[in-house]
Amino acid sequence: MKDIYIAFCELNLDTSGVGLSREEGERYFCTPIGAEVFGWDNGIHYCFIDGFEETVFCVNPETCCDYYT
Template identity: 50%
Template sequence: MTIYEKFILLKIDSKLLSLKKAEPGYPNYFCYPTNARAIGFDGCIMYCFIDGYEETVFACNPESCADINVYPLARNFEDFMRLMLACGSTNPVEQIVWMNKRQFEQHLQDEKEIQTSEQKELLSLLERELHITAMECPFEYVKKLQLNFDYGKIELSDEYYDALGIER
């Protein structure tokens, strides 16, 4: 059984980690790849697997602060969970794409200051039940993954190209 399958079986309130469960009928934004399989959402940000990239976890953000709307966050779901253990939620992990190290460290500190006891308990539960530990150096891990990443297998809709005025 994969870490993702174990995570699903836990039946936890993952919205406490900014990862609301994927449910049918969720809005489909222009940048969501047509070959994506949703893991969960934080507002309009979709976390997903994309066919052709095995277990890599991606963020798809229609309101991205970077020059890109779809980008990898973790080589696999286990690393994604380890990043959440290190950062407290999906939010700091997703924002690494546009941040420098100083910005990330400040954001991480701000996030940890507002973390609730419920969130801390949930993170401890994930650590115990999934038998994982927090990722060391989350900023460096994500930046290294994103550096020179091959985006060629991501299938985007005509709406994506139309919205950004890009030729297909």
């Protein structure tokens, strides 16, 4: 998956029309250590994590309640 992603990035397409931005953004408290963030969508970010091979993770900093645990 990571190789496909690298090839996709080399196309240099504008993905903002589908709500996916590739930018360097701040990390949230819930962003895993060692994560390589490659896309953002309104706070939700997508990443690869060292040690998990080609797995893509989705990190959502929003809470469904009034507190974080």
